[in-house]
Amino acid sequence: xxxxxxxxxxxxxxxxxxxxxxxxxxxxxxxxxxxxxxxxxxxxxxxxxxxxxxxxxxxxxxxxxxxxxxxxxxxxxxxxxxxxxxxxxxxxxxxxxxxxxxxxxxxxxxxxxxxxxxxxxxxxxxxxxxxxxxxxxxxxxxxxxxxxxxxxxxxxxxxxxxxxxxxxxxxxxxxxxxxxxxxxxxxxxxxxxxxxxxxxxxxxxxxxxxxxxxxxxxxxxxxxxxxxxxxxxxxxxxxxxxxxxxxxxxxxxxxxxxxxxxx
Amino acid sequence: xxxxxxxxxxxxxxxxxxxxxxxxxxxxxxxxxxxxxxxxxxxxxxxxxxxxxxxxxxxxxxxxxxxxxxxxxxxxxxxxxxxxxxxxxxxxxxxxxxxxxxxxxxxxxxxxxxxxxxxxxxxxxxxxxxxxxxxxxxxxxxxxxxxxxxxxxxxxxxxxxxxxxxxxxxxxxxxxxxxxxxxxxxxxxxxxxxxxxxxxxxxxxxxxxxxxxxxxxxxxxxxxxxxxxxxxxxxxxxxxxxxxxxxxxxxxxxxxxxxxxxxxxxxxxxxxxxxxxxxxxxxxxxxxxxxxxxxxxxxxxxxxxxxxxxxxxxxxxxxxxxxxxxxxxxxxxxxxxxxxxxxxxxxxxxxxxxxxxxxxxxxxxxxxxxxxxxxxxxx
Numbered sequence: 282x283x284x285x286x287x288x289x290x291x292x293x294x295x296x297x298x299x300x301x302x303x304x305x306x307x308x309x310x311x312x313x314x315x316x317x318x319x320x321x322x323x324x325x326x327x328x329x330x331x332x333x334x335x336x337x338x339x340x341x342x343x344x345x346x347x348x349x350x351x352x353x354x355x356x357x358x359x360x361x362x363x364x365x366x367x368x369x370x371x372x373x374x375x376x377x378x379x380x381x382x383x384x385x386x387x388x389x390x391x392x393x394x395x396x397x398x399x400x401x402x403x404x405x406x407x408x409x410x411x412x413x414x415x416x417x418x419x420x421x422x423x424x425x426x427x428x429x430x431x432x433x434x435x436x437x438x439x440x441x442x443x444x445x446x447x448x449x450x451x452x453x454x455x456x457x458x459x460x461x462x463x464x465x466x467x468x469x470x471x472x473x474x475x476x477x478x479x480x481x482x483x484x485x486x487x488x489x490x491x492x493x494x495x496x497x498x499x500x501x502x503x504x505x506x507x508x509x510x511x512x513x514x515x516x517x518x519x520x521x522x523x524x525x526x527x528x529x530x531x532x533x534x535x536x537x538x539x540x541x542x543x544x
Numbered sequence: 545x546x547x548x549x550x551x552x553x554x555x556x557x558x559x560x561x562x563x564x565x566x567x568x569x570x571x572x573x574x575x576x577x578x579x580x581x582x583x584x585x586x587x588x589x590x591x592x593x594x595x596x597x598x599x600x601x602x603x604x605x606x607x608x609x610x611x612x613x614x615x616x617x618x619x620x621x622x623x624x625x626x627x628x629x630x631x632x633x634x635x636x637x638x639x640x641x642x643x644x645x646x647x648x649x650x651x652x653x654x655x656x657x658x659x660x661x662x663x664x665x666x667x668x669x670x671x672x673x674x675x676x677x678x679x680x681x682x683x684x685x686x687x688x689x690x691x692x693x694x695x696x697x698x699x700x701x702x703x704x705x706x707x708x709x710x711x712x713x714x715x716x717x718x719x720x721x722x723x724x725x726x727x728x729x730x731x732x733x734x735x736x737x738x739x740x741x742x743x744x745x746x747x748x749x750x751x752x753x754x755x756x757x758x759x760x761x762x763x764x765x766x767x768x769x770x771x772x773x774x775x776x777x778x779x780x781x782x783x784x785x786x787x788x789x790x791x792x793x794x795x796x797x798x799x800x801x802x803x804x805x806x807x808x809x810x811x812x813x814x815x816x817x818x819x820x821x822x823x824x825x826x827x828x829x830x831x832x833x834x835x836x837x838x839x840x841x842x843x844x845x846x847x848x849x850x851x852x853x854x855x856x857x858x859x860x861x862x863x864x865x866x867x868x869x870x871x872x873x874x875x876x877x878x879x880x881x882x883x884x885x886x887x888x889x890x891x892x893x894x895x896x897x898x899x900x901x902x903x904x905x906x907x908x909x910x911x912x913x914x915x916x917x918x919x920x921x922x923x
Contacts, residue, residue, distance in 0.1 A: 286613030287805050294808075298655055310649030318656035325659050329804060332797035383809030383893065388620070390651035390812060396628050397635055399645040405638035406645075410827050478740070478860035480653035482646050482822060483853050485861075520827050521867055 282384050288333040290387050295326025297394035305540050306394070309401040311480045313541065401542035402484045404463035404501035407473040411521025413485035414440055423450040431455035431508045436474035437487045437544050443526035448511040457508045458528070459539060460489065462499045466519050470495050472507060472528070477543040484543065490516055490527040499535070507533040639823055647819035653854055654704045654811055654886075659804065661705020665712035666799035670792055674717045685719045689767030692722035693760055696729025703731035703855055703887050704811055708803045711894040715781055720774065725767030728907065731855040732759035732881040741877065744859035748870060750922045751859075751877070758878045758918040762911045769906065778903075780896030810893040814886020818852035821885075825850070834867040841872045845912050848880035855881035871919030878915035883908045 282290075301307045302319040311319075393399065414437075423446045426432045434442075434456050442450050460474040463486075472489040475481075492512050496505050507530050514527040624631070635644055681688040699706070710727035714720050731737070733756050745751040833843040844865065853861055858880045862873040883904050892900035 282805070283613045284801070286617050287801055289614060289617055291801065291804060294655075294804075298652070301652065307652060310645070310652045315653070315656065318660075319652065322656040322659040325663065325800075326655075326804065329797060329800045332793075333801045336794050336797065383813070384805035386809045386812035387805065388617075389816075390648060390655075392624060393644060393648040393651070396624060397632060397644055397648075399635070399641055399648055402642060402645055403638075405642050409642075409823075478744075479854050479856055481649035482653070482818060482851070483858070483861045521831060521865075 282382060284333055284337050287384060288330045288337070290384060290391070291326050291330035291333065293391045293395075294387055295323045295328075295330060297323075297391045298326065299323035301394050306398055308541050308543075309399070309481070312477055312543075401538075402475045402481050403461055404473070406484060407461075407463045407471075407475065407486035407488065409520075410485050412440075412488040412518045412523050412525055413437075413476050414444055414487060414523060425450060426454055426456075431457040433457050435544050436460045436472065436489055437476055439528065440487050440489055440526050443511060443528075444515070444524055448513060451511040453510065455508060455510055455531070456528070457506060458489070459504065459506045459536060461501075461538075462496060462503045462505060463488075463501050465490070470497065470499075471525075472505070475543050487544070488518060488525045490514065490525050491530050492527050493529040494532060495530050496533045504536050504538045505533050506536045643819050643823045646822045647815050650815040650818055650852070650886075651812065654815070657705045657854075658808060658811060662708050662800055662803040662807065664705070665708040665803060666796050668709065668712040669715060669799050670796045672716065677713070677716055677718045681718065681722055685721050685771055686768065688719055688722040689725045689771070690764050692718075692726040693729040693763040693767065696726050696731075696763065697733050697735070699730045699734060703881050703884070704807070704890065706730040707887065707890040707894050708807050711781060714779065720776070720779055721767040721770040724770055724903070725763045728766055728882050729760060729763035732763070732878070737855050737859070737881070740856050741859040744863040751870065751874060754874050754915075754918045754922045755859075755877045758874065758911075758915045759881070761918075762878060762882060762907070762914045765910050765914065766903075766907055769910070778896070778899045780898065781894070806893055807890050810889040811886055814852055814884070814889040817885040817889070818850070821850040821852075830865070831867060834869075837869065837872075840868050841875050841912065841916060844868055844872045844876040845879045845908070848876045849884050849908065851880070852884040852886045853880060870923050871916060874919045874922075875912055875915040878918075879908060879911045882911050 298319055301310075302316050302323065307316065307319060423442050426434065432454055436458050439451070439456055439458055442448065458472065460472040463471050463473045465471045465488075470491050472491055473486045475484045475486055477484050491507070491509075492514060493509060496507065499505065507528065509528045509530040509532075512527040512529040516525050516527070517523070518525050635641055681691055696706075699709075706727050709730075710723045713723040713726065738752050738756055741755055742749065742752045830843060830847070833839045844862075848858070851858075851861070858877060862876045865873060865876070868876075888900055888904045891903065895903075
């Protein structure tokens with residue numbers, strides 16, 4: 282890969298990162314807080330590409346390169362020397378052997394971001410991993426739920442209150458949660474939401490069993506908003522043997538995928 | 545690469561050239577003009593020149609008269625845009641789709657750390673004079689190791705950034721033992737990582753202490769081990785002629801370009817491996833290992849290597865592996881930032897394969913031993 286091609290790859294990578302972070306695409310892969318760093322990194326990549334092209338294409342390059350070849354330093358590089366002598370003098374080929382070929386691989390993330398743009402982790406990933414609630418994250422006390430009827434809570438919040446607080450801080454309140462549908466090991470419907478701490482590689486599902494008027498006939502990965510009350514029913518996730526709390530559903534409706542797919 | 549070239553490359557100062565290199569240089573013009581490449585010298589390249597040899601340079605140059613990398617790149621991109629639809633359909637299969645999501649997100653997560661790490665390493669390579677390191681680090685290498693390990697505490701970053709920085713430090717004359725101790729310590733015990741660990745284990749503050757102490761110990765032990773057993777010729781930093789002789793601005797951007805492309809390429813390899821493991825290894829396999837104390841330590845140590853999770857995030861994953869003992873999860877936290885697939889891939893790229901093949905397994909063994917010991921004391 283010669284230097285011009287490297288510059289193009291840097292430009293593409295920087296452009297792809299900037300584009301992903303200016304649209305909401307990046308939220309499918311990382312936390313929101315990374316955005317300023319992504320933009321800065323993208324700008325730096327573009328700057329590196331522009332400076333590389335500037336140094337490569339400036340006519341002043343050639344007279345400088347010639348003495349460098351003559352002082353013996355480039356003499357080690359048989360090919361550089363030969364390129365100069367045979368007059369095929371394409372500068373970037375002269376330095377071919379330390380221009381890393383592995384750099385071609387950087388086209389893959391560019392493709393991933395610009396052409397494929399894979400969706401956020403969904404039902405498949407949720408089925409592979411065990412529910413993320415462990416006694417480690419148990420808090421000592423849970424503050425009362427905010428006002429509202431029904432009150433909007435996250436799947437993670439509901440699940441930890443239901444499991445570790447035995448639903449005490451939920452009481453008889455109606456709650457509304459948003460998540461995607463996935464099918465449990467016994468075919469029962471499960472409401473799941475992925476939790477990220479850094480990037481999708483560490484994404485883990487929080488799973489919620491549904492009783493009562495549970496959504497039926499929906500394909501996996503369909504996003505729904507469910508309204509319901511605390512249920513003391515608990516099952517175990519066969520993947521990691523952790524407890525899965527339940528929600529007694531009163532009503533549900535299908536919703537479009539949220540802008541922030543992770544909690 | 546010919547033997548003299550290799551010798552020159554091994555030397556800390558790339559400016560010095562073995563006089564034996566002369567014949568190569570003078571022999572080259574003797575080759576007939578039509579013959580594109582000195583095949584005799586190009587062929588050994590393939591075997592010796594590190595993990596990413598440009599072994600086909602001869603062929604490339606023959607084609608290069610008409611088709612250069614830019615043209616190949618352009619053709620590739622056009623093809624991909626044309627075949628976008630069938631490609632997207634092929635990737636819709638859930639397993640493949642999850643793979644793509646994980647791969648892309650590992651890359652997106654790592655790019656800022658990679659770019660900032662590369663910038664810092666380019667600053668070290670171009671703007672910080674060699675004399676600075678001589679003054680900043682104790683002269684005795686045995687003392688420089690703990691100082692460099694402690695210096696790792698102040699650099700918040702993940703492991704992808706610290707590999708090029710360590711390469712730059714060695715290039716600038718820092719003793720490899722100290723640079724390697726820094727390489728291991730920086731991603732493992734910086735404030736961000738320790739805070740993340742405290743958040744992930746609210747009921748076990750001893751995990752934060754254990755992680756800090758064990759990681760610092762491993763970094764120092766590896767530094768001293770290198771002093772006793774390490775051989776300078778295992779480390780083969782690629783020759784970088786662009787770093788000397790040209791203006792500072794030009795050298796700086798050349799270093800940035802080279803490191804992003806080089807380390808970034810190996811990062812892609814590592815991210816692909818991590819995504820594959822993520823998709824292929826179902827978590828329920830781990831469940832069966834959790835009950836045996838020895839197997840659980842080994843399982844999480846190997847998992848840390850395979851998963852290649854960023855050091856800022858691994859504490860949350862460790863917290864969720866609640867079926868495992870605290871000691872085995874401490875092993876996971878100590879091994880992860882020091883040895884993992886993407887790090888091994890990047891180390892092989894930056895320091896050479898001979899180095900990575902020895903350094904990574906040694907670090908793995910030391911990290912597991914120290915973490916088990918620390919875990920036994922704390923819990």
